[in-house]
Amino acid sequence: MLLITILSVSAVSADSMDESSLALVYDEFSNMSDNETLNSPLEEALNGNLNEDLDDNLDDYLDENDNSEYDLEDNANPEITDSDDESDDEEPVLKDTSLEIISQDDWKIYGNEDYYVKLVDEDGNPISDALIYFRIEDPEGVCAFETAYTDVDGIAILSLDLSMRGIHNIQVSYYGDLDYNSAESVYSNVILYEMTEIQTPKEYAYISSDFTIKLVDSNGNPLSNKELIIYVDGVEYIKTTDSNGQVYVKMPSDRNSVNFTCFFDGEDYFEQSTLSMTLPVYKKTYTKPLIYTILKGNCFKILLKGADGKILKKEKVKFTINGKTYTRTTWNTGIAYIRLKLSRGKYKISFSYDNNGVYGPSSNSSTLEIIDPSGQFKKGLNQNTKLSVSKYKYGGGYAKITKAIRKLSKKLTSKYSTKLEKATAIFNYVRDNLGYSYYANSKKGAAKTLKTKRGNCCDHSNLIVALCRASKIPARYAHAKGCRFGSGFTTGHVWAQIYVNGRWYSADGTSYRNSLGHIKNWNTKSYKRLRIYRNIPF
Structure with missing residues (x-):
């Protein structure tokens, strides 16, 4: 109140004040606290009809009490300031902005790409750290939304990871902030194509x-x-x-x-x-395997000829087996050989021919089984003989050859040319397709064992013998006591033997671990009282 009154008095001259005005001023000052410094000069001036010294007295007072004026003002009303600048209450002026798509419209892309847009103010200056909104509508009308901030150059980057071929519409928007107005949204199309290849x-x-x-x-x-x-x-x-x-x-x-x-x-x-x-x-060519099973150290061979029947001699053929490649030359018969000393087992062998300018490339592959009876040459197992074996070619007893057995034997052996291959095919079939059941002696015979696909050692052997004899391959039985199996069980046991090229090969089909000429599921050194049979009597 003191500040307002003083300012009011100082703002007018003594000549311009009437009696009522002077009275009002006087009343205001008389209500204030007893301030001798302030009241005495004013009272004298008022009583003396406010002469020309009033302004000087007021100016002197204000100069002496400058800090008091500020403190009184603040204490009287904290919301009142000493600023006369009306601009503090005015709305701030924001700069206009605009968006520019740097990536071309109808942009044709083939995969993931970066989409660029730039934000500038009304003077063309880039705006950094501004939040840009992207709306991506796919060809089916489904929308996705992304955001990105502008960098120091005013550029925001949208990483496009589109999956649907066709036109994708992109809307870019900026909604402003405390310093900038929003920008008008901009639109463009991105077209996703997929590459093709013939x-x-x-x-x-x-x-x-x-x-x-x-x-x-x-x-x-x-x-x-x-x-x-x-x-x-x-x-x-x-x-x-x-x-x-x-x-x-x-x-x-x-x-x-x-x-x-x-x-x-x-x-x-x-x-x-x-x-x-x-x-x-x-002209078309063929590479045909001529053998599928060999003894370790023997040769695998193929025939190379044209589709017109022409034998291709003195041509290079490549063999690949067990990770190694070998090159051989065809003989005048069109046959190429490769001798293999690999361990027993089955191998994939590939063979190929390039071309000679007239007859074109050819490639083929086959499964080759290598038989190795070494370590198990013993009577009843793998043994050589020069004796006649003709009596072992014919069926009878539990190995009776039925129509079903003859049909299966033909099916198993028809693609093979050697007895070793045929014998191996028959053995592998029984080993791989029959389950094992424990019981004594022959219970089913070959025909019923084939039908039920199960049997003990006797019936496994009955089926092997019958299938071999149906293909005119001599076969017989071996029986011994004291066979000690891997489980520790020791018992009597029966297995088959198949005759190929002067040798009887052991053929125990009761375990997947066994192969023709090699037994692994029991100790072949443990048996005794061996008996050999044309037809098993039990």
Whole structure:
């Protein structure tokens, strides 16, 4: 109240105040505290009708009490300030902004890409640390939302990880902050295409044969129902891919190469692709295995010939087995040999021929079983003989040859040319397809054992003997006491023997660990009282 009154008095001159005004001023000052410094000069001035010294007295007082004025003001009303600047109450002026998409509109992409947008103020200056909003609508109308902050250059980056081919609409927005107005949203399209590739399983063709062409996407998946345009020495073919993404074009029979071109013009947001090459055209060849089972140290052999029956002699053939590759040359018979000294077991062996300019490449593979009876040469196991074995070719007793047994024997051996292969095939079938049941003596015989697919050692042997004899391979039984098995159990036991090329091979089909000529499920040094039978009597 003191400050207001003093300011009011100092703001007018003595000449301009009437009696009522003077009275009002006087009343205001008289109500204040007894301040001698303040009241005496004012009272004198008022009583003396406020002469020309009033202004000087007030100025002197204000100069002497400058700090008191500030303190009184603050204590009287903290909300009142000494500022006369009305701009403090005005709304701040925000700068306008604008967004600019740096990435092109209708941008064609093929995978993950970065999408760039820039935010600037009305003067073109970049705005950093601003939050930018992205709305991405896929071709099916499903929306996703992302945000990113601008860098020092005003650029925000959206990492696009789109999965659906087609047009994706992107809306970019900035909603402003304390210093900047929001920007008008901007829009652009990004079009996701998928790359395609035209493949040929082979880079050569065979005369008068279908040549395969395949269309796949960027992940190698086949593209079906797509149109391909193919040119073979200028002749046009229009084909539609099948469910495997493939089409087929027949090669001519009168030339050894053709100019080949294939086009996919692109559709459904799959990118176009092209394949062109000079395609060799050969006569077809075959590489055929001639043997599937050998003794350790013997030869594996294949036959190389043309599809027209021509034997291909003095040609290089490559064999790959057990991680190693060997090159051999065909003899005048078209046969190539490789001697193998690998351990007993089954191996995959691959063999291939390149070409000679007329006859084309050929490759094949086969399973080769190597038999090794070493370490188990003993009477009743693997033993050589020069005696006649003809009596062991015929069935009877528990090894009676039925129609079903004869049919199965033929099926198992028809693809093989040697007795060792046939014997191995029969043994492997019984070993791999029959379960074991423990009981004494023959209970089922060969025919019923085949039907039930189970049996003890006697009935396993009955079936092996019957199947071998059905293929004119001599077979017999061995029986011994004191056979000690891996479990520690010791008992009498029966197993078969198969005669191949002057040797009887042990054939115990009761364990998957056994192979022709080699027993592992019991100690072959432990048995005694061995008996050999043409037909087992029990």
